[in-house]
Structures are given as structure tokens and as C-alpha cells.
Amino acid sequence: MASHPGRLSPAVVRIEDLVRSFDGRRVLDGLRLTIHDGEFVALLGRSGSGKSTLLRALARLDHDVRGDGLLTAPDNVSVVFQDARLLPWKRLLENVVLGLDTPDAQERGRAALAEVGLAGRERAWPVELSGGEQQRVSLARSLVREPRLLLADEPFGALDALTRIRMHALLRTLCARHRPAVLLVTHDVDEAIALADRVVVLEEGRIAADLTVDLPGAHRTGGPDHARLRARLLAHLGVDLTGHEPDGGSGDETADGPRGEYEPAHERVRDTEEIPA
Amino acid sequence: MASHPGRLSPAVVRIEDLVRSFDGRRVLDGLRLTIHDGEFVALLGRSGSGKSTLLRALARLDHDVRGDGLLTAPDNVSVVFQDARLLPWKRLLENVVLGLDTPDAQERGRAALAEVGLAGRERAWPVELSGGEQQRVSLARSLVREPRLLLADEPFGALDALTRIRMHALLRTLCARHRPAVLLVTHDVDEAIALADRVVVLEEGRIAADLTVDLPGAHRTGGPDHARLRARLLAHLGVDLTGHEPDGGSGDETADGPRGEYEPAHERVRDTEEIPA
Amino acid sequence: ALDAQTTASGKDLADTKIPAEVSPDTELIVGNPSLKVALQLSGQIDKLPFKVEWANISGGPQCSEAFRAGALDVCSAAEIPSINAHWTGLDTKLVAAAFRKDPYANPIYELGIAPGAGIKSLADLRGKKIAYSPGQAQGALVLRILDKAGLGQDDVELVELASTGDVYPTALGNKQVDAAPIADVNIKRYLKNYGEQGATTLKHGLRDDPAHLWVLTDSVADPEKAAAIRELVKFWAKAQVWIDRHPDEWVEGWYVKDQGLSKEDGEYLVKRSGHPVIPADWTKAIERQQQTVDLLAKEQKHDRFDVKILFDRRFEKVGARAAAEAGGAS
Amino acid sequence: MSVDVPARSAVASPPALTKDRPLTRPRPSRATGRRRLGPGRPVRYGWAVGPVLLFALWAAGSAAGLLDPRALPAPWTVAATAGDLIADGRLQNHLLTSARRALLGLLFGVAAGVLLALVSGLSRVGEALVDGPVQIKRAIPSLALIPLLILWFGIGESMKVITIALGVFVPVYIHTHNGLRAIDNRYVELAETVRLGRTAFVRQVVLPGALPGFLLGMRFAVTAAWLALAVVEQVNATSGIGYMMELARTYGQTDVILVGLVVYGLLGLVSDGLVRLVERRTLTWRRTLAG
């Protein structure tokens, strides 16, 4: 579970000393991050901590990021934006296949729509969709592509439990097929652990924690190792599961709390911290 | 845990036989629902099942709902829309106090913004906010009001664990103060159990399950009763926790699964069901 | 602002010979819609020994605009446009002139008098509001009328108003001005519409009858074109005679068919215009025009000039001779 | 100002069908209650109300003798004149000529406007070159430009078409350009991440995004085309609706002038209506106040 394991696969993303400020407020401040080929990284962080800002920088959409380090990212990036960002003047299918010019684009688009549970709605307009449906279309749009790097900003936020599970499976299939590097923003620690090889936490403009998830597949959702990792991540996010020691969560907690479940109402909020404004 | 307990407080919302179709597709089909004064009802349902549609009808925004029953809802409704729906041409504070004409509106707005962790951002424009920040502003906007009925469409979807916990607390405080009736749409079963007096599940245009949460406060997040309720609700949503018997989830499961945790990767998807298209 | 622009040089062409033969390849652009119709009606149009492109352009400003653009060779106009053209640096010549047999009985313009204005004679104009459009023929006429009445610009109130369409009769009927020069059909309409309220017209007793063929100096300086213009003047003169002899065909073919007037209006106009005279001697005409120039120069603060430079007297006899051949008066 | 048009309710129907009864009915606005703030559903043939009323006023005023027939002839006079003009084929002729000119001008003007708007909307250099001169052109009355246009393009048909095109291209340019500039930056970002080529970007994002602006521009463009006729057909025209009016003006034929005005009005209404129809068809995706 050491951070930054030595790997052989080349780096797809390499960021050193990234700075981004809005009106003088530094949102990203000397951030460093490396993502290797085929690696699945989950990005956690408080609301407003700069996750989307980081993704925009990686997608090269932000021309105001500065720093004296470097920022390399592939050209072939696919982004699932935090808002679904469907072109309102294009029907669903057209939105999905946007920019795809292979001859089988239509078929692949149709298949992708079916996979996200929207078969038969190809000709609907984006405004006619529910929130979750829009998010799924946006997901489908990135699934029909074969990016080297997939940036996904809370792609499952508006989905119910069942649909979410299906989408997880879909994402896993995609990853197994093309092995893109993935940077997935999520607020769900369980989701992060279940899907990612590595979980990083963004705090005060830097990567404050970088934990490798080396649980075997079956333990991804249970067992003491899982609980420990989970608690540690939650601690980084300011949620204290132990109920006893207000620990900063800096490393090697032992199996903690009565049952280590995700228990919103019981979880303690570290009182010393404020929600970032 | 019987559905529809006899209550004495008067009904704030009474819907009988509500029908809403889009292009011939019936999304709500003979729906019945009663919400009593001060009652906190959580609404679960698959993506695209019609939750937002129901809320729009209750907020009297939808003039195309039909039926031969009745639909009563108070005038004094406050809505947290699924999208944050901030007026892009108004600064945050103005957005929060929109339509409020009490003399202390500004102060209350400021306080509400501070409560959602956005103190000092009063003069920011909506476009300058992160996804979660926008959602919090939208929440603040409904918190400064004193509605008889609060309709909230996934108000915590884009929030990280810590912020979410704080927002839960905030909502509870509000409810304790003014005792509005609440209809809260959420995808998080734990959230529903933790907050609501009653959880209803929308399925195929009707309320398919209507469960009262009569767990004592401390057991809202753990214990066998909680786990049972949770499993039952998840089953209604198509997620099977037992891992053994593919049960339709019709009532009296015993303590189930190895630990009954929220385990996305292990949870079984009932294969007979399709994601609603 | 006229001083800002140099006046036209007034190139003298008197010694430039016009070839006797006209080449059939020569092409003229002619802005004289009524001439075209007259030639059509009299069956002459195919006999023109050169090429003509007919432009539906007439009147001072429009023709000078087209002249300036080199888009026109010949145009029909009264005398004022050529004077203004000279003052604004556009070098033009007059190559034909027609007048009315009894000019005082058959004026083009009359002075429309607003109902209740109480103007019975030119002298009554003192202190009245008179519509005035500097630069247009109507404007020059107003100045001449005042001059005749022994009034200066300060003795009346000149209301600057461009005379386009039926603006003048409307302004009169609406009593926005007390007097305004109106022409032709507008006189009839005006009296018919406002006669009951007491609208009248007043004959000004001045000659306003000159009608010219007006050409770009560049065109008559070109020998080929000059020869063609000479032929055109002949056809023009014969056409005037034909029109005079065939009032019914003219009313039907021109006023009714082409201009969309009623037969009644057309007959009224034919009657009003009297009979044409195409003089073989321009001396009198030049004198009268010189007077106009002198008056305008004084009243509108232009430089006085000798109007002889406007008349291309090489063509002086051409029209009269052709008219005589056709049996018309001269 | 508030009007509450009942939601298109199901017609009286047998009991079995009362399921279709609208459940929430917009209520009359009361100080206390909730009210509907949007304009409500479009009234069928509502657009016709104004013009019909105007016409009725005109007819009533004329019949009652309130309108001076010298200034504003009665509708029946105008109708009779129109009948005459149609009977001898003149009105149709004029209209046909004018329509040809207007259409040609419209064609070239719209093409030029869209093209320039793209050049200027998609690149800063293009904008620097194109935008200023267009603003200047726009500020100059076309009446005042006529002398220059005659100078450059003569007095023939091409000059007329060019002048119309010049009048048409301005609103098309401005509105399309404005539409381009108002496209949400988020869609541009999206286009970049799905690696749209420049032409695909223009075709799939820019043009549809600017379509509402373009169509508003078209509404001005079509009337601009008709209006330009009034100016250009004063120059060397032998037919055309502008020529007809100009001729009638010099002869003081008020009734013919009014026929012209009515024709102009109708042309304006019809062409505006056409553009709006296209608007409704092509902008089905918009969910706006218009509803």
C-alpha cells in the first residue's frame, strides 16, 4: 500500500509543479502527479478542492495553468464532464457519436446507448432526459471512443444503485478491452476502492495522499484490509470513522471502528476543519 | 414497518391517480401518494423512473399532468432542483435570496451561504463555482425559506462524504425548526434511511413500496433492523444483497448477506430485470 | 459648401468635327423613357442607326449620378440640372432644346396655395411659408418667383423640404406651408382633394418650359458618339412632333400603359403641355438661362458663369431641321 | 398583462376517458397564490389578431369618415385599385420582378453574411479585418451609398442585386456573429476533447449553436431585402414594386401607394412568418420561455 510503486509501464500523465489560481486564489498549488499507462486512478477530494480544475488542465482545456514544472498528457483524451454536457441541438445518438468518423460509428453509438440502458431513445433530445439518463449518455459518448486517457468527473453521481453497478461493470469491460489510463473523480470512497488501482486525495492544491489499492479482487469490498483503506481515505476527507481517536489518518491504522461501515450519521466530523470555502 | 400508518396530522400532499405521459409513454401512471404535515419522505427509484417528473407535478410546474384523481399541494413550496438552477446573471447572494423580501433577507442569505461553506463567496458568479458548490448554493437558497413543503431532487449528489454529512445536519436542523413536509429524492439508500420517516420507491409509474422507518435514532445507521430495511429497499431497486436467494424482497428477510454492507461489486443484480430504458 | 468643389471646366467643343456617318457599332446609353415609348409607338425605334441601351432614368440628381458614374450618355432634363452640374464639377452639354408654344398659358409648375393662406397674387407671398428645395428645379423656381415679386429671401419664410413624390401637396393640404410649386397631375389632385377647403393655385407667369437633351461632355467629345447623338437628336425631334400629332396614342401608350395613370389624367396632362416648339436658334434660351444663373449665383452664393459653355451649338440646328422635315413647328 | 389560457384540455368525453382531465390548471393570478409567470401556451392563429384588428380599425375609421380618404383611402378603394392593377397584370409583373431581385439579393447576401460571420467569429484576425468595416457599412444609409454603388456597379440589374445583398448581409452577419460568440464555451471544450476537426466543429457545434441567432438575422434579412427594393428601384427600373410606388408618388396616386404599402406589409408578414416556421421546425430542441 506504499504510495508511488515503482512501475515499468511508461507515464501517460506527468505533472510537476502545477499552479492554477482564480483571481489570486490558488486552487492548484505545486501539484505533482504521474499516471502510468493502463493505470486506473481514483481522485478524491472535498467539494471545491480543485478536482475538476485538474481534469480540465489534463484535458488541455485550461490555458491559464502555470508553473515551472511540466505537464504532459496524451492528445487522445476522452472526458466525461461533471455536467453531462450534451449538445442540446443534437439527438442522443448524434451526441454519442460526435466526432467519431469510423464507418461503424452509428452502430457503435447505438450499442453504447443500449449498454447504458437507453436503447430506443436514439432520437430523443437531451432536454427530454432525466438527470441520470443524461449522465449515462455522456458516459456512452466516452465509451465509444478508444482514448489513451479517460478523464471522468463523477460519472456516476446521479445514478441509482443498480444502474451504478451496471455502469461500473461497463467501465471495467472498457478498461479491460483498451486499457486506457483512467483518472476517475468520485465522492464515493467505496466506489474508488472497488474500481481503482490507486486512490489519490486532493487537498489544498496538492495530492495529499496517494494509496495503492492492492486488495485482491474478492476483497475489494470487504475484509479488514478494505476497511482499513476505507477508513484511511475517509479520514483524509475529514470523516473520522473510529469514533474514539480523532486521528489525522496518517498511515497505519489498525482495523477500526465497531464495524467500519459507511455510516453517515455516526461518522464524526473532525471539528478542527472547516468545509473549504 | 407497515406501510401507510394511520396518522393524525393533516395531509400536505395528496395525490390520487396521477398520470403523466411523454409522447404517449406513461411515466407516471395512476400514482397515489399522501404526505403528512411535517413528515420526511425519501423517494427512491431508478434513473428515469419519474422522480423528477413527480416533483415537478407537486411543485405545480407541470401543466400537462392528467388523471381523474386529485392533486393537492401547498402553494408555499420550496424546490431544490436536480440541476442547481442558479440564475447565471445573479451573484451567489442574490441567487440565494431570490424572491425573499423580508428586511433581513441579506443577512439570512449570508448566513445560509456560510452554513453551506461558501462564506466569502457572496459576490461570485455561478459559473465560477465547482459542481458541488453550485449544489450547495441551491441548497442554501431553499434553506433560507420557510416552506410548508420542501421538494429536494438529489440535493447531495455532487458532494463529498464530509460535506454531505454537514448538509445532512443542516437539513435536520431546518426540519426541526420549521417542520416542513419533505420529499427528498436520493439514490443513496443509507441516506434515505438516515434522514427519512418514510421511504417510498417509485417503480413503473407507481409507488411500489412505502416503508416507514421507525428505527430509533441510534439505530438509523446500524443493527439488524437497519440492515433488513436497507436490504429490502435495495431489493426494490433491483440490487440483491443476499448473494444466495434471488428473492424479490417482499417483506421479512432476516439479517442477510455476510455483513450487509454497501458493497457495490458484490451486490448482485437481478438478472431478470433490465435497466428501464 | 459649393465653394469646396471646383466648377466644371466647360470644355469648348465648337471646333471638333462630327463625322457625317454614324457607325452602327456605336452604343449610347440613353435615359429618356418617354422617348423610348414614343419611338416604339411611332415605329421608329428599330430605325436608329446605332445601338441604344435605354435606361429608365430622368431628372437632375439621378442623371448626374449616372453621368458621374459614366453609366449614361444622354438624359432628358430641364435647365437647372446642367447648371448645378457645372457648379459641382460635372462637365455636361445641352444638345437639344424644346419649349412650349404658349409657355405662360402652359406652365409645368403652378404655385399651390394652402387653404386659407390668403395668397391671391405673388405679392401676397410676403411673410408666408414657402416650401423650398435648394438644388432642385422647384427651388430655383421659388427664387425666380420671389425675384419677380420683388421679394428677397428674408421677406418670406423658406421651409426647406425636398420635393419628392407628393410631399408638397401633402404639406400644403396639411397647411404646413402656405405656398409650394407643384406640377402636372399634382395640381389636379391637389385642387380636387383640397379645393373645397379653399385650396387654390397661382400661375407664376414665368417660363418653366425648357426641356433638353442633356449629355456628358465626354460623350459628345467622342466623335463616334457625337455622330450617334446627332442622329438621336433627329429622332428625338421627330418624336416630339409625332407625340404632338398623336395625342390619343400617346395618352394610351405612355400615360396609361407605361405610367399607370388613368386615361383622364393622361388627357389632362397632354392638354396641359400644349404644343412643342423646337427652335433653330438658341440665343433667347441662352439669355433666359443666363438670367437664371445670375439669380441663383446671387441667392445661393455660387460663382457666376457664362452659360454658353453649357450649350453645344454644333447641334443647334439639328433638332429644328428634323422637326421641320417631320412637319412640326419651329 | 397576465393571461391565463387554459391548458389545451381534453374535449368533453365519455366518463371512461376522464382520465385525461388536466390535474393542475394554471390559476387566475391572485396576490397570495402561486401564479404562472411564463406566457402560457401559444394562442392558435394569435399572430393574426393584431393585423386583423389593424385592418378592422382602418375599415371602421374609413367607413365612419374619421380617416381622410385623401390621406388614407378606404380599404375598399385600395382593394379596387389592387383589383385593377391585378386585372391588367401590372401588380403581378411588378411583384415578380421585385421578387426575383429580392431573392437573388437575399441569396448572395445571406451567403456573404454567414461566411464573413464565420471568418470573423472563429478567428481573431478575421474579426479584426472584417468586423470594423461591416460596422461602418451598417452605419451608412443605403440611400447615401447609391451614388457610390452606381459608380462601381453601374445602373443595371447587378447593381440592384448587389445593393440588396449589401442590405441583407448586414443583419445576417451581425446576428450570426453574435450567435457564434454566444455559444457556450463548454461546448467548445467538448468539441476539443472529442477532437472535432475544424470543419466538423463548424458544422456540428458552431452552426447549430448559432442557428437561433442566424434565424433572427434572417428575419431582418428578408425584410431588409424588400425594403432595399424601395431604394434600388428608384434607379433605372422599369418594373418592380418599389418602382410602382415611386411612380405613384410622383403622380400622387395615393391609392396605388397604399396598395404598395399593403403589399409590403403582407410580404413582411409572410416572409417573417416563413422564417419563424423554419425557426420552430429547426429549433425543436429549445425549451424556452416560448414553450
Added chain:
Amino acid sequence: MSVDVPARSAVASPPALTKDRPLTRPRPSRATGRRRLGPGRPVRYGWAVGPVLLFALWAAGSAAGLLDPRALPAPWTVAATAGDLIADGRLQNHLLTSARRALLGLLFGVAAGVLLALVSGLSRVGEALVDGPVQIKRAIPSLALIPLLILWFGIGESMKVITIALGVFVPVYIHTHNGLRAIDNRYVELAETVRLGRTAFVRQVVLPGALPGFLLGMRFAVTAAWLALAVVEQVNATSGIGYMMELARTYGQTDVILVGLVVYGLLGLVSDGLVRLVERRTLTWRRTLAG
């Protein structure tokens, strides 16, 4: 068509400050690579390039003798004429008179346009009554309306102001109305749920939402005001820029006409620039392609 303007980069600075080096630089567009699709950052004083170039062409053409001075006098001739006109105070006088008329007309026209747009945008009955007649008015050439206007409003100052106002109100009406109708229905719903009163709704949602449209309308309105001068100042005017041009036209004084055109052009550029400035100031909340 693509232009890549470098991001405003930090000026060369001591090593300690190189932290401010831009990290992602828009790259030259290559077939394979990612390219920037938006227009990039505004070029400073870019708007001046076009007009300056136009002027340079004119000057060069005149100097080289390519332009017939009778048709298009050289800039220096025009400048000299302008100098004369200014020296004897005439140009200023004309401008002042015109500006007064234009401003008054603008004032009334804008007020009427906004009011009618609200009436027509917020209620279907209002729309039915107002919209059609406006479309008709818009389709009728103002030149053809002059006799009627004289009839109704005389030939005095008020008639001129009214005519200008009539010209101004049309674009303001159309654009504001269109802006109103384009407001996202979601905001109307929001307004209903926070129980905004009708006036508050208009003030807080409708007007700011329609502001971009209104401002576009204003850009047309200001030029419409100047353009209307060309028509109204033909009637009973003894000064004014339109009168000056009309007079020059009847005399064929090309240089004075050009002075007038230049003045019109400048007025157009300046007033358009002013509206755009207001636009930038009041629409700070927009994050659009314009960036």
C-alpha cells in the same frame, strides 16, 4: 482561418518568478494534434485593424490614381472639405442638431420597444395584439411613410423625433422580444417556485435574461437612429447631417457626400463601440465562445 494567439504570457522575469510560465500553450494546429477551436483571446485594438486598413486602401488607391477623384475623392480632399466645413462651423452645427434628434428618438424608441416587448413577451394576448402590427411596420419602407407622417405629425421637430423613434423601436422590440422568448424555461420554473411576483419576475429574471438580446437590439437601434436622419432630415430641415447629405446629393457634391459618409461611419463605429462596452460590462457573467 485558425489563428493561434499566444496566451498572454508572463513577461521575461527573474528565475524566481518563472513559476508563472504558462504550462499549456495552445499549439499550432496540426492535422494530428489537438487544436484550439475557439477564437482565442481578443487581440488588443484588433477592432481598429479593419477600418485602418480600409482607410489605407482608400488613401493608396487615390494616391496611385486608381480611384477616379470625381467618383471617390481622395482622403485629403475629403479632409480638406471637412476642414472647411468645420472652420465655418457648419459640420458641428449639423452634427449637433442631428445628435439631439437622434438622442430624443432613441430615448422614446427604446422605451417603447422595451415596453411593447414586455407586453408581447409576457402574455399571449399582448403578443397577439402587438406582434403582427410591429412586423407590418417593420416591413414598410420609412421613405414611403413620409407623406403619412407629415399628414399625422406635421413637418416640425416632433415628426422627426417620432420617425426616428419608429425606426429605433423596431430592432429594440424584436430583439428584446426574442431575448424574452429565449429565456430558459427552467428559470421561469425557478421563479415560480420562489414565488416571485410579476414585477420581480420581470426585473430579476426576464430583463437580465433578455439583456443580451436587448443589447444586440440596441446596437441596431443606435445605427437605426442615425440612419433615420437621412430620411427625416429631407423634410423641413435646415441643418443636420442628413440635410447636409441630401443637399450635397442633389448638387452632386461628391466630397461633401463623402464627408457625410465618413461622419456616419465614425458615428456608427463609436456608438456601436459604446453599446459593446456596456455589453462587456453588464454581461460579465457570460462564459461564451467570445471568452
